[in-house]
Amino acid sequence: MTKGYQMPAGFLWGGAVAAHQVEGAWQAGGKGVSIADVMRAGAKDVTRQVDAQPTGDAVYPNHWGIDFFHTYRDDIKLFAEMGFKCFRTSIAWTRIFPNGDEALPNEEGLKFYDDLFAACQQYGIEPIVTLSHFEMPLHLVTADGGFRSRKVVAAFLKFAQVCFERYHDTVKYWMTFNEINNQAMWRDPHPLLQNSGLQLDDSENSEEAMFQAAHLELVASAKAVSLAHLIDPTLQVGAMIAMTPIYPLSAKPKDVLMAERAMRYRYYYGDVQALGTYPAWLKRYWARKGYAIEITAADATALKNGTVDYVGFSYYNSLATEYSADNPDYDYDEARSVVPNPYVPRSDWGWQIDPVGLRYGMNWMTARWHKPLFVVENGYGAYDTVVDGQIHDDYRIAYLRDHILEMEKAVVEDGIELLGYTPWSAIDIISASTGEMKKRYGLIYVDQDDQGRGSGKRLKKDSFAWYQRVIASNGEQL
Ligand code: BGP
Numbered sequence: 308m309t310k311g312y313q314m315p316a317g318f319l320w321g322g323a324v325a326a327h328q329v330e331g332a333w334q335a336g337g338k339g340v341s342i343a344d345v346m347r348a349g350a351k352d353v354t355r356q357v358d359a360q361p362t363g364d365a366v367y368p369n370h371w372g373i374d375f376f377h378t379y380r381d382d383i384k385l386f387a388e389m390g391f392k393c394f395r396t397s398i399a400w401t402r403i404f405p406n407g408d409e410a411l412p413n414e415e416g417l418k419f420y421d422d423l424f425a426a427c428q429q430y431g432i433e434p435i436v437t438l439s440h441f442e443m444p445l446h447l448v449t450a451d452g453g454f455r456s457r458k459v460v461a462a463f464l465k466f467a468q469v470c471f472e473r474y475h476d477t478v479k480y481w482m483t484f485n486e487i488n489n490q491a492m493w494r495d496p497h498p499l500l501q502n503s504g505l506q507l508d509d510s511e512n513s514e515e516a517m518f519q520a521a522h523l524e525l526v527a528s529a530k531a532v533s534l535a536h537l538i539d540p541t542l543q544v545g546a547m548i549a550m551t552p553i554y555p556l557s558a559k560p561k562d563v564l565m566a567e568r569a570m571r572y573r574y575y576y577g578d579v580q581a582l583g584t585y586p587a588w589l590k591r592y593w594a595r596k597g598y599a600i601e602i603t604a605a606d607a608t609a610l611k612n613g614t615v616d617y618v619g620f621s622y623y624n625s626l627a628t629e630y631s632a633d634n635p636d637y638d639y640d641e642a643r644s645v646v647p648n649p650y651v652p653r654s655d656w657g658w659q660i661d662p663v664g665l666r667y668g669m670n671w672m673t674a675r676w677h678k679p680l681f682v683v684e685n686g687y688g689a690y691d692t693v694v695d696g697q698i699h700d701d702y703r704i705a706y707l708r709d710h711i712l713e714m715e716k717a718v719v720e721d722g723i724e725l726l727g728y729t730p731w732s733a734i735d736i737i738s739a740s741t742g743e744m745k746k747r748y749g750l751i752y753v754d755q756d757d758q759g760r761g762s763g764k765r766l767k768k769d770s771f772a773w774y775q776r777v778i779a780s781n782g783e784q785l
Contacts, residue, residue, distance in 0.1 A: 308776075308784055308785065309708055309712065309785040310783065310784075310785070311711060311712055311715050311777075311780075311782050311783050311784070311785040312715040312716070312718070312719040312782060312783065313780075313781050313782055313783050314715065314718060314725075314781050314782040315718070316781075318392070318725070318726075318727060318728075318781060318782070319392050319393040319433060319435070319480075319681075319726055319727025319728070319729075320390065320391065320392050320393070320727065320728055320729075320777070320778040320781075320782075321386070321391045321392055321393035321394050321395060321432070321433075321435065321727060321728070321729040321733070322386060322389070322391060322394060322395070322729050322730055322732065322733025322734070322750060323394075323395035323396070323435075323683055323684055323729040323730065323731050323732055323733060324375070324395070324396050324731075324732050324733055324734065324736055325396065325397045325437065325440040325441065325442075325485065325736070325739070326396060326397040326398060326399040326402075326440060326442060327341060327343035327344075327369045327372070327397075327399060327440065327441060327442040327737075328343075328369065328372060328732075328736040328737045328738075328739060329372045329373050329375035329396070329734070329736050329737075330372050330374075330375045330376040330399060331369075331370065331371040331372035331373065331374045331375065331376055331377075332372075332374070332376035332377065333367075333369060333370040333371075333372075335376060336376075336402065336413070336415035336416055336418075336419055337402070337405060337413040337415045337416060338399065338401050338402045338405060338413075338416060339401035339404070339405025339406050339407070339444055339445070339446065340360070340361070340401065340405075340444070340445045340446070341399065341400065341401045341442040341443060341444055341445060342441070342442065342443050342444075342445055342448055342500055342501070342504065343369045343441055343442045344361060344367060344369055344370060344401075344445070345358045345359070345360060345361055345367065345445060346358075346367070346369065346742065347365045347366055347367060347742065348366045348367075348368050348741065348742025348743060348757060359449070360445075366742070366757075366758065367742075368737045368742045368743075368744065368757065368759065369737055369742075370759075371759040372736070372737055373734065373735065373736060373737070373753045373755060373763070374763060375734075376419070378763070378765075379423055379426060380426050381765070382733075382734055382751070382765065383426045383427060383429075383430065383432065384430070385734075385751055385765060385767070385771075386430075386432060386733055387430035387431075387432060388775070389750065389771060389774055389775045389778065390775055390778035390779055391430075391432050391733075391778070392431075392432065392433060392727070392778070393432060393433040393434070393435050393480070393727055393729060394427055394432050394433070394434055394435065394729070394733065395434075395435040395436075395437070395683050395729040396423075396434070396435075396436065396437070397436065397437035397438070397439070397440035397442065397485065398420055398436060398437075398438060398470055399416070399442050400438075400439055400442055400443060400444055400466055401416075401442065401444045401445075402415075402416030402417075402419060402420070403416045403417060403466055403469060403470065404444060404462070404465070404466055404469075405444065406444055406446035406447075407443070407444030407446050407447040407459075407462045407466075408444075408446065408447065408450075408458070408462055412469045417469070417473055420473075420474065421473075421474075424474060424477040424478060425477070427477075428477060433479065433480065434474075434477065434478045434480075435478075435480045435481075435482075435619075435681075435683065435727070435729060436470075436474070436478050436480070436481050436482070437481075437482045437483075437484075437485050437547060437683075438463075438466065438467055438470060438481065438482065438483050438484070438531065439463065439483065439484050439485065440485040441485060441501040441502075441739060443459075443504040444462075447459050447462055447504060448500070448504040448506060452504070452505070452506070453500075453503050453504020453505050453506070453520060454503040454504055454505065454520040454521070454523040454524045454527070455503075455505065455516075455519070455520055455523070456523075457523060459504065459523070459527075460523050460526055460527045460530070463527045463531070464527060464530055464531060464534060467483075467531040467534060467535070468534055468538070471534065471535050471538045471539065471542065472538055475535075475538055475539040475541075475542055479541060479542060479543055480543050480545070480681075480726075481535060481542060481543070481544045481545065482544070482545045482546065482547040482619045482683070483527070483528040483531050483532070483544065483545075483546065483547070483615075484502065484524060484527075484528055484547060485502075485547050486502070486547060486548065486549035486621060487502055487521070487524060487525070487528065487546065487547065487548065487576045487580070488548050488549055488573055488574060488575075488576040488577065489501065489502055489549050490502040490503055490505070490517050490520075490521055491517075491572060491573045491576075491641060492641045492642070493513050493514050493516075493517040493641075494513065494640070494641070494642040495642070497740070499513070499516075499517055499520070501739075502521070502524065503517070503520035503521060503523075503524050504520075505517065505520045512598070514596070514598075515596070515598040515599075515600070518593065518598060518600050519600050519601065521576065522600055522601075522602060522606070525576065525579045525580065525610065526606050526609050526610065528546070528580060528613070528615075529579075529580070529583075529609045529610045529612065529613025529614070530609050530613055531544065531613070532544045532613040532614065532615055532616070533609070533612050533613045543616040543617060544615055544616055545615050545616060545617040545618060545619040545681060546576070546577055546580040546581065546615045546617075546618050546619065546620075547619040547620065547621070547683065548574065548576065548577045548618060548619070548620040548621075548672075549620070549621050550574075550620040550621065550622050550668040550672065551573070551622075551623070551624060551625060551626055551668075552570070552625040552626070552664045552667050552668045552671065553566055553569040553570055553573065553625070553626045553627065553628050553645070554566055554625060554626070554627045554628075554648060555627070555628065555629065556627045556628065556629040556646055556648070557629065559629075559630065561630035561637075562628070562629045562630050564630070564637060565628050565629060565630045565631075565637050565639075565644065566627075566628050568637045568638075568639050569628045569639045569644060569645075570671070571586065571588060572639035573639070573641070574672075574675075575589050577618060577672065577675070577676055578675070578676070579610055580614065580615045580618075581614060581615055581618060581675075581676035581677075581678050582614065582676065583610050583611040583612070583613070583614040584607070584610060584611060585602075585610075592638075595636075615678065616678070616679075617678050617679040617680065617681055617726060618672055618676055618678045618679070618680050618681070619680075619681040619682075619683040620668070620672065620680065620681070620682065620683065620684075621682075621683060621684030621685065621731070622664070622665045622668055622682060622684070622685050622710070623658055623684070623685065623686070623731075624651075624658045624659040624660065624661055624664065625648065625651070625659055625661040625664035625667070625668075626645045626648065626659065627645070627646050627647065627648035628644045628645055628646060629646055631644075647659075648661075654687060654688060654689065655688075655689060655690060656688055656746060658688070660687075660706065662706075662709035662710045662712070662713045663713055665682075665685065665710050665713045665714055665717070666713040666714065666716055666717045666721070669714065669717040669721070669723050669725070670717060670721055670723065673721075673723050673724075679724040679725070679726050680723060680724065680725050680726065681725070681726040681727050681728075681729075682714060682725070682727070682728045682729065683727075683729050684729070684730075684731040685707070685710050685714075685728070685730050685731060686703075686706075686707070686730050686731035686732055686748040687702065687703045687706035687707070687748065688738065688746040688747065688748050689702055689703060689746075689747060689748075690745060690746075690747070691703075691735075691747045691752060691768065693752065693754075693766065696766065697766075697769070698752045698766060698767075698768040698769065699768075699769050700768045700769055700770050701769065703748075703750075703768070703770045704769065704770050704773045707730060707770065707773075707774070708773075708785045711728065711777065711782065711785055712785055714728060715782055730748075730750070730774075731748050732748040732749050732750075733749065733750060733751065734749040734750065734751040734753060734765070735747045735748065735749035735751065735752055735753040735755075736748065736749065742757075743757050744756055744757045744759075745757055749768070750767075750768055750770045750771045750774055751765050751766065751767060751768065751771060752765065752766040752767075752768050753765060754766070
């Protein structure tokens, strides 16, 4: 046992999942087809392909998830046994608006989340809800091109309004778009589709297309924040940023400048959501590249008026970058600018393991955005094995212990305001980037393989009892 620090009273210890990765029941209760439903599983290091519609022979793991749509009461009971104060999930947009553009919402879908949030409340567990977690209605992609179109801004705001009005008495903490900044990896079509519903056209500049679509998504996010505060001023609406600090590979001044460029590029989304305006460097970057990004006066006003109440973020790992003579302008391009960091170990999926990076990222965001933070994802994907009904995931306990300790130092020693911690994931789920079940993150094991076969039985991993003690001691017993 490692001695940690007590977190402030009321600290929200919990766990996180996302609707499309757990619920399954992909056509139940009037639900429509989302982009998550047409993404086929890929190999360990290949992002998933997207089909125009599900085809008979392909494997679509989000069709079954872990059947949370039917098992949520029993799963939430297990979360309560661990001592959860909160539980993060998302509302599947297509359960509420199956195609995204209906005049009226789907009552069956609304009722499902009434029941889910009531089940949380029964145990005193606070729901933390992401409005869009990589699960945009497919129709809005195929008919309108996702956030290429201002029609999708309107569709998202209609969805947000229905959710805020329906659930504002049971859900106080919201986030608009999951990992909105992941589209900074614009050379990979997967993050563009997941975040903005953007499918690239060969004839266009994909970076310019990303900036324009991201702009409309940022406008949608800001307008949703303002709408929430109109409906219920007690609502707290956060950004959700994928925080992956990018270090200079050396102390060479040009490496340091390259890392500064990398960070400002990867996190300008947070600048807009927390500060309400675009950074000056980005407008000069667009001009230098000849990008014509349409920002109306009304957009600028919406961004200024719709700044977030807090910054939710995910943290898994850090990266590194170095200056290159063939890039004298220090233009950051994730696919080309990131280099391995030789000073940190890696997971089975090659993700760098760097607990100090969590404390670094928390300090960086606080100094830049001056908002309360919320760690809404942090976890270790691994191959877990069942031995005599037990799962000895000491590697996951070690990862979480090391990261929580750095998080607690950021709060107690650095004075950072932190609302809570919801590790990824409360329970084994379908991997977002690969569609695999074998990449397990959960504190609870689910007996199911990559093809959805298995009993679905839930088993408590060793990390279950460990995390139970962390929560019971409010972070002191690690
Ligand atoms: C983040 C997503 C989560 C989760 C996590 C782990 O990007 O917000 O949905 O999936 O990544 O990634 P993966 O499942 O690909 O290992």
